Amino acid sequence: xxxxxxxxxxxxxxxxxxxxxxxxxxxxxxxxxxxxxxxxxxxxxxxxxxxxxxxxxxxxxxxxxxxxxxxxxxxxxxxxxxxxxxxxxxxxxxxxxxxxxxxxxxxxxxxxxxxxxxxxxxxxxxxxxxxxxxxxxxxxxxxxxxxxxxxxxxxxxxxxxxxxxxxxxxxxxxxxxxxxxxxxxxxxxxxxxxxxxxxxxxxxxxxxxxxxxxxxxxxxxxxxxxxxxxxxxxxxxxxxxxxxxxxxxxxxxxxxxxxxxx
Amino acid sequence: xxxxxxxxxxxxxxxxxxxxxxxxxxxxxxxxxxxxxxxxxxxxxxxxxxxxxxxxxxxxxxxxxxxxxxxxxxxxxxxxxxxxxxxxxxxxxxxxxxxxxxxxxxxxxxxxxxxxxxxxxxxxxxxxxxxxxxxxxxxxxxxxxxxxxxxxxxxxxxxxxxxxxxxxxxxxxxxxxxxxxxxxxxxxxxxxxxxxxxxxxxxxxxxxxxxxxxxxxxxxxxxxxxxxxxxxxxxxxxxxxxxxxxxxxxxxxxxxxxxxxxxxxxxxxxxxxxxxxxxxxxxxxxxxxxxxxxxxxxxxxxxxxxxxxxxxxxxx
Numbered sequence: 304x305x306x307x308x309x310x311x312x313x314x315x316x317x318x319x320x321x322x323x324x325x326x327x328x329x330x331x332x333x334x335x336x337x338x339x340x341x342x343x344x345x346x347x348x349x350x351x352x353x354x355x356x357x358x359x360x361x362x363x364x365x366x367x368x369x370x371x372x373x374x375x376x377x378x379x380x381x382x383x384x385x386x387x388x389x390x391x392x393x394x395x396x397x398x399x400x401x402x403x404x405x406x407x408x409x410x411x412x413x414x415x416x417x418x419x420x421x422x423x424x425x426x427x428x429x430x431x432x433x434x435x436x437x438x439x440x441x442x443x444x445x446x447x448x449x450x451x452x453x454x455x456x457x458x459x460x461x462x463x464x465x466x467x468x469x470x471x472x473x474x475x476x477x478x479x480x481x482x483x484x485x486x487x488x489x490x491x492x493x494x495x496x497x498x499x500x501x502x503x504x505x506x507x508x509x510x511x512x513x514x515x516x517x518x519x520x521x522x523x524x525x526x527x528x529x530x531x532x533x534x535x536x537x538x539x540x541x542x543x544x545x546x547x548x549x550x551x552x553x554x555x556x557x558x559x560x561x562x563x564x565x
Numbered sequence: 566x567x568x569x570x571x572x573x574x575x576x577x578x579x580x581x582x583x584x585x586x587x588x589x590x591x592x593x594x595x596x597x598x599x600x601x602x603x604x605x606x607x608x609x610x611x612x613x614x615x616x617x618x619x620x621x622x623x624x625x626x627x628x629x630x631x632x633x634x635x636x637x638x639x640x641x642x643x644x645x646x647x648x649x650x651x652x653x654x655x656x657x658x659x660x661x662x663x664x665x666x667x668x669x670x671x672x673x674x675x676x677x678x679x680x681x682x683x684x685x686x687x688x689x690x691x692x693x694x695x696x697x698x699x700x701x702x703x704x705x706x707x708x709x710x711x712x713x714x715x716x717x718x719x720x721x722x723x724x725x726x727x728x729x730x731x732x733x734x735x736x737x738x739x740x741x742x743x744x745x746x747x748x749x750x751x752x753x754x755x756x757x758x759x760x761x762x763x764x765x766x767x768x769x770x771x772x773x774x775x776x777x778x779x780x781x782x783x784x785x786x787x788x789x790x791x792x793x794x795x796x797x798x799x800x801x802x803x804x805x806x807x808x809x810x811x812x813x814x815x816x817x818x819x820x821x822x823x824x825x826x827x828x829x830x831x832x833x834x835x836x837x838x839x840x841x842x843x844x845x846x847x848x849x850x851x852x853x854x855x856x857x858x859x860x861x862x863x864x865x866x867x868x869x870x871x872x873x874x875x876x877x878x879x880x881x
Contacts, residue, residue: 329806329824392811392819407828410773410805410867414823421816431816445823 331413331444334453336482336501344484344499347520347527351535354550362548363562366530366539370546370559373528377475377508379521380465381458382483383494385420385439389454390489392416398445401488402452414445422461425474425509437461437478454483458504466493476512479504486522497522639788639842642670643849643876644781644795645746646706646734648696657847657878659860660692668696674861677712686715690861694734701738708732712862716756724807726756730863742786748779750863756807773827774803777863789843793851795836795874797858799865802830832856832865836874849876 334340354362393400398414417440423429424436437460444451458477465473482501490496501518520527520538529536532550540547547556548564557564640647642655642662649655649664655672662672670693677688692710699705709731716724732750739745752775779797786792808822838851851874856865860876 328804329808329822388813388817389819392813392817392821395811395813396821396823398823410825410827412823412825414821416822417820419818419820423816 329413329415331415331446332442334442334444334451334482335455335480337453340453340482340484340499340501343501343518343529346529346536347499347538350529350538350549350551352532352537352550353534354532354537354548354553354555356553359548359555359557359564360562362532362537363557363564366546366548366557367559367562369528369530370539370541373517373519374508374511375517375519375528376526377465377473378477378500378502378506378517379519379526380473380493381439381461381463381475381477382481382498382500383490383496383521384463384465385418385441386454386483386490386496386498387492388420389416389418389441389443390491392418393443393445393450393489399448399450402450402485403487405447405449409448412445412448416443416445417441418443418456422463424462425464427464436463439481441481441483450485450489452485454485456481458502458506474509475506476509477502477504477506479506479515494521494524640736641746641783641791641793641840641842641847641849644734644748644779645744645783646696646704646736648694648706649880654881655847655878656881657876659876660878662694668699670694674710674712676860677862689713692861704734704736706734706736708734710861724756724809726754726805728862728864729753730861742784744783744785746781746783748777748781750777750779751775752777752863754805756805773805773825773864774801775799775827775864776801777858783840786839789841791840791842793836793838793840793849795838795851795853796834797855798833799831802827827865828867829856829865832858832867832869834858834865834872836872838874845880847876847878847880849874851875 390400393416396414398412398416399406420439420441421431421433422436422438424432429436437458439456439458439461441454441456443454457480461475461477463475463477465475480503484499486497486499488496490498499518499520503516504514505512506515507513518529526541527538528541530539530548535551537551538549540549542559544559545556546559547554555564642649643657643660648668648670649662651664651666651669653662653664655662657675659676660672660674662670664670671691672694673691677690680686680688690710690712692708694706694708696704696706709729712726712728712730714726714728716726730750730752732748735747737745752773754773777797777799779795781793781795784792803826805825806822807824808820810818810820812818832855834853834855834857836851836853836855838849838853841848841850853872853874854869855872856867856869857872858865
């Protein structure tokens with residue numbers, strides 16, 4: 304080994320490496336149904352419909368019937384379960400978990416995370432069986448070290464058992480497209496988070512699955528949904544014994560049993 | 566112009582304050598400290614009398630014994646093209662080096678190992694520097710280093726980052742007291758897996774593909790003391806890609822594709838300082854402004870501030 308030989312070898316290695324001009328940029332997909340989700344989120348923030356003080360009781364009646372009919376807490380619980388795992392994945396990689404926060408003291412990161420969750424099935428303690436129990440696929444984006452609030456994906460024949468306020472857990476079956484809009488950090492535990500969910504497909508609790516095209520918002524530990532009125536939509540918030548009606552002009556609270564509003 | 570080794574003794578060089586270099590206030594202050602310490606080298610120089618090529622030189626500096634190219638043992642070897650002598654061992658804060666031959670030095674960077682104290686990962690590293698040309702007028706060296714970062718996260722989020730800075734150094738004596746050192750560095754970084762990016766990120770100083778140019782002008786004040794003016798600029802910043810699949814739990818897996826880019830695409834620094842090269846001890850102190858480049862690997866901290874320069878080594 305002499306000096307000129309070493310020099311030639313090093314120069315050759317250097318020229319090869321200098322030729323590699325860096326990695327190709329990753330292809331960041333546009334969030335599916337992003338515009339639609341933005342429009343829906345805007346309506347939850349500022350309802351377009353108004354409440355007529357003279358027709359509160361009839362509005363309360365129709366809303367009460369819809370609450371019984373919708374019964375969408377399963378959707379929030381199922382999504383919360385999957386979002387928890389997404390939170391863990393981002394945390395494991397040192398990526399941000401809150402769309403409202405950005406760490407300035409680090410290198411700029413762009414990332415695409417495709418999460419696949421095999422649904423747990425309706426039997427306790429069963430092993431992962433994607434063919435039998437289906438799955439949930441979600442895609443999340445990190446752009447310039449900021450988690451993007453819109454997450455989207457698909458539920459493919461998902462059979463899952465989720466907890467309920469009832470003593471008996473809910474056996475859920477869902478198949479369709481799903482979009483999530485985050486208002487804060489991803490949930491670290493069940494229902495610990497604020498997000499809007501839109502679901503288009505077939506879904507429900509075991510025997511009561513049906514075609515759905517719905518959106519619900521889980522915020523401050525309360526479920527909200529949009530309810531159409533003559534001049535737009537109002538927002539209904541479901542409490543334990545009451546529900547609230549939030550219109551562009553008025554907010555009232557109604558008793559879930561008597562339907563009296565004030 | 567290069568002076569001949571047997572040329573007649575030149576007139577005593579002018580004091581640093583008499584040169585035409587424009588020095589900042591901090592550098593002038595540093596020079597004051599330097600001048601106060603000028604008496605210190607005489608003792609170690611005498612102590613090393615038997616082993617030094619300049620051991621018989623008179624106490625007063627002359628042009629001859631200030632010729633850097635003539636005294637290998639008094640040449641700066643950090644950020645220059647110069648290598649250690651064969652058999653020399655340098656134990657330094659920034660580098661532990663061993664001269665296998667006069668033109669081949671190998672070593673490792675202690676700071677990267679010590680980063681374990683603040684980072685959740687160990688960074689094994691090594692470097693080799695070979696002088697491909699060592700003439701009086703020009704010394705040319707190539708340096709290659711390798712840094713391995715384990716990006717291990719929790720529950721299957723694993724990955725690795727390999728960073729390989731490749732540098733070309735050129736050192737050329739311009740005049741009996743002046744040496745110009747130039748450097749071009751390409752940092753090749755490759756990551757794999759789905760690991761924890763925090764392990765590769767120290768205040769944003771991530772190792773991505775980048776090209777840096779550096780230069781140092783050295784003015785030899787005495788046999789022991791040199792004044793230095795150093796600049797560094799990152800001309801190109803690439804991105805670092807990372808992808809893979811990990812399992813979060815038996816029911817959940819995630820495909821992860823990410824790319825990282827430095828927050829500051831063109832960091833720079835300008836430093837003024839002094840180098841003290843005693844026979845057994847080498848000390849570099851300096852101060853400047855700009856972005857701090859991590860020693861060895863050369864990646865820059867994104868924030869701009871006062872930049873210290875400090876290196877201490879014992880040569881055996």
